[in-house]
Amino acid sequence: MKILVCISNVPDTTSKINFSGDNKSFDKNGVQFVINPWDEYALTRAIELKEAKGGTVTVLNVGEADAEPNIRKALAIGADDAIRVNADPKDAFFVAQQIAAIARQNNYDMILMGKESIDYNGSQVHNMVGEMLGIPSIVPASKLDLVDDSTARLEREIEGGKEVVEVKLPFVASAQQPMSEPRIPNMRGIMTARTKPLQVVEPVAGETKADYVSFSKPEKKGGVKMIDAENAGELITLLRNEAKVL
Amino acid sequence: MSVLVFVEGFNGEIKKSSLEAATYGYQVAQQLGTSATAVAIGEVHEDALAKLGEQGISKVLYDADSRLNDFVADAYVKVIAKAAQQENAKVLVFSNSNIGAAVGAKLAVRLNGSLATNVTTLPKTDGGFIVTRSVFSGKAFAEVNLTSDVKIIAVKKNALEIANAGSGAATIEKFSAELTDADFVAAPKETIMQDTSGGVLLTEAEIVVSGGRGLKGPENWHLVEDLAKALGAATACSKPVADLDWRPHHEHVGQTGIAVSPNLYIAIGISGAIQHLAGVNSSKVIVVINKDPEAPFFKAADYGIVGDAFDVVPKLIEAARALDK
Numbered sequence: 368m369k370i371l372v373c374i375s376n377v378p379d380t381t382s383k384i385n386f387s388g389d390n391k392s393f394d395k396n397g398v399q400f401v402i403n404p405w406d407e408y409a410l411t412r413a414i415e416l417k418e419a420k421g422g423t424v425t426v427l428n429v430g431e432a433d434a435e436p437n438i439r440k441a442l443a444i445g446a447d448d449a450i451r452v453n454a455d456p457k458d459a460f461f462v463a464q465q466i467a468a469i470a471r472q473n474n475y476d477m478i479l480m481g482k483e484s485i486d487y488n489g490s491q492v493h494n495m496v497g498e499m500l501g502i503p504s505i506v507p508a509s510k511l512d513l514v515d516d517s518t519a520r521l522e523r524e525i526e527g528g529k530e531v532v533e534v535k536l537p538f539v540a541s542a543q544q545p546m547s548e549p550r551i552p553n554m555r556g557i558m559t560a561r562t563k564p565l566q567v568v569e570p571v572a573g574e575t576k577a578d579y580v581s582f583s584k585p586e587k588k589g590g591v592k593m594i595d596a597e598n599a600g601e602l603i604t605l606l607r608n609e610a611k612v613l
Numbered sequence: 614m615s616v617l618v619f620v621e622g623f624n625g626e627i628k629k630s631s632l633e634a635a636t637y638g639y640q641v642a643q644q645l646g647t648s649a650t651a652v653a654i655g656e657v658h659e660d661a662l663a664k665l666g667e668q669g670i671s672k673v674l675y676d677a678d679s680r681l682n683d684f685v686a687d688a689y690v691k692v693i694a695k696a697a698q699q700e701n702a703k704v705l706v707f708s709n710s711n712i713g714a715a716v717g718a719k720l721a722v723r724l725n726g727s728l729a730t731n732v733t734t735l736p737k738t739d740g741g742f743i744v745t746r747s748v749f750s751g752k753a754f755a756e757v758n759l760t761s762d763v764k765i766i767a768v769k770k771n772a773l774e775i776a777n778a779g780s781g782a783a784t785i786e787k788f789s790a791e792l793t794d795a796d797f798v799a800a801p802k803e804t805i806m807q808d809t810s811g812g813v814l815l816t817e818a819e820i821v822v823s824g825g826r827g828l829k830g831p832e833n834w835h836l837v838e839d840l841a842k843a844l845g846a847a848t849a850c851s852k853p854v855a856d857l858d859w860r861p862h863h864e865h866v867g868q869t870g871i872a873v874s875p876n877l878y879i880a881i882g883i884s885g886a887i888q889h890l891a892g893v894n895s896s897k898v899i900v901v902i903n904k905d906p907e908a909p910f911f912k913a914a915d916y917g918i919v920g921d922a923f924d925v926v927p928k929l930i931e932a933a934r935a936l937d938k
């Protein structure tokens with residue numbers, strides 16, 4: 368079983384989000400970067416499948432050199448090797464083209480990633496990769512199991528329910544909970560990760576289709592109006608007559 | 614040239630989020646001096662389709678193939694791509710649902726188009742096609758210029774009001790694409806629907822009542838459910854509540870769960886961690902009930918009550934039941 372897991376390098380969930388003075392780019396100053404939490408669900412499930420059935424897990428990041436600490440972290444969690452496509456991940460289409468190019472060279476049995484990245488929240492790359500490669504993309508999947516060596520069974524979330532899907536390998540799937548419980552790297556993992564192969568490749572020619580022009584932040588809330596717990600029912604009156612939401 | 618809107622059905626009716634997409638599609642069409650056509654697939658009542666005229670849709674292409682009652686991505690893409698071609702659509706509009714975002718991404722490849730998901734505004738069309746998207750889990754907005762000839766937009770839920778353009782009924786045209794077995798290789802073997810007897814889907818809800826670890830255990834969830842019922846709301850929960858199996862994961866909202874943006878979000882016994890806020894911060898009005906006056910959630914709230922949920926919520930249920938509808 369050869370599994371490819373795509374990870375993105377994103378600001379930690381507790382980060383304050385700020386932009387450059389001209390509001391044209393994200394301000395990385397003082398921001399801690401992590402593996403996108405949704406990608407961690409994909410990574411841990413891939414490692415669990417490898418442990419159960421044998422095979423290899425390769426992590427792939429389209430990004431610049433500053434992503435390498437988190438690529439090493441994925442190796443420490445249990446991936447076998449890594450590829451970094453040395454490029455600024457400008458938009459989803461460009462990233463999907465890079466992933467598809469790597470996939471075409473390597474015959475992976477499955478390509479996994481998170482449902483979305485917590486920075487640009489695009490939720491696009493998985494389906495684009497599936498479409499580019501002409502293989503099914505099961506998005507978002509909350510469960511992934513192998514039925515036999517050539518078939519996987521997934522649960523796909525739709526609003527209001529879920530679909531049970533069986534597909535032949537290869538396929539693309541994106542992860543959401545409860546697919547897996549992320550792992551924390553242990554000391555041995557951290558030590559061995561240092562010597563695991565991390566290959567840096569240059570991007571293939573690609574196009575971008577969405578140009579980020581500028582950023583802004585939502586307006587601040589007006590402040591909270593407190594209601595006495597003794598008169599809690601008053602809240603319902605305010606929600607109807609003042610906020611007009613009931 | 615025209616604008617094409619994909620509308621999704623649920624229990625035969627058109628989803629609220631799709632009525633928003635239809636409104637968006639009509640308004641873009643007005644901007645561009647053209648008309649808006651809708652495409653619908655699977656089980657949707659025809660009178661519901663005709664009523665899309667109220668949102669300004671002039672024509673609905675309807676593929677009633679019963680194999681498409683379940684969501685089958687490749688088949689849906691084929692039908693919508695054919696409709697786009699027939700209508701010479703340069704702008705395709707979806708709701709930012711699991712289905713809409715998936716089909717939109719595949720179409721972006723197939724039609725060589727530019728895609729923006731999570732869109733909150735109509736385009737600025739002087740010197741480009743610039744839309745605003747919600748990014749960084751609701752902590753920021755980005756303006757994006759869609760540079761391809763074909764633009765594909767997935768509209769964030771509850772970002773714009775459903776308009777009544779006041780036109781007559783939309784005409785319905787039967788429509789189909791030549792689907793083959795290959796389009797069904799990833800068709801679901803089974804679809805398991807949640808119990809929606811309460812009638813309100815979390816992702817579509819205008820009001821959401823949400824409970825956290827402060828409710829102590831699943832046996833106390835009648836407080837959340839009864840308040841939700843009295844308000845016609847959907848129920849949700851914080852991540853640890855789903856992790857502890859007190860509630861199913863599809864109710865878990867937040868940065869790593871479902872993002873919701875209802876008109877009213879009521880948080881009971883939830884501390885307001887930054888990852889929770891990231892999934893609910895675009896709600897229009899936020900109410901927080903927490904016994905700890907220092908709970909961080911109060912900083913993000915519009916209304917707050919400091920008190921024990923077990924005393925406060927029964928009073929709210931009583932007051933909500935007393936409202937005339």
Ligand SMILES: Cc1cc2nc3c(=O)[nH]c(=O)nc-3n(C[C@H](O)[C@H](O)[C@H](O)COP(=O)(O)OP(=O)(O)OC[C@H]3O[C@@H](n4cnc5c(N)ncnc54)[C@H](O)[C@@H]3O)c2cc1C
Pocket residue numbers: 380404824825826827828850851852853854865866867868869870881882883884885886887888889892902903904905908920921922923
């Ligand atoms: C990478 C990452 C991703 C995460 N993603 C999410 C996410 O998507 N969604 C999410 O929700 N969390 C997420 N979390 C977890 C988040 O950090 C918090 O731990 C979680 O939101 C806390 O849930 P809670 O508020 O229900 O519980 P607690 O933090 O335990 O808060 C319980 C609250 O209830 C109050 N309370 C107790 N008893 C009562 C009572 N009788 N009446 C009234 N109030 C009472 C307490 O004062 C307290 O404020 C994530 C964390 C990480 C690290």
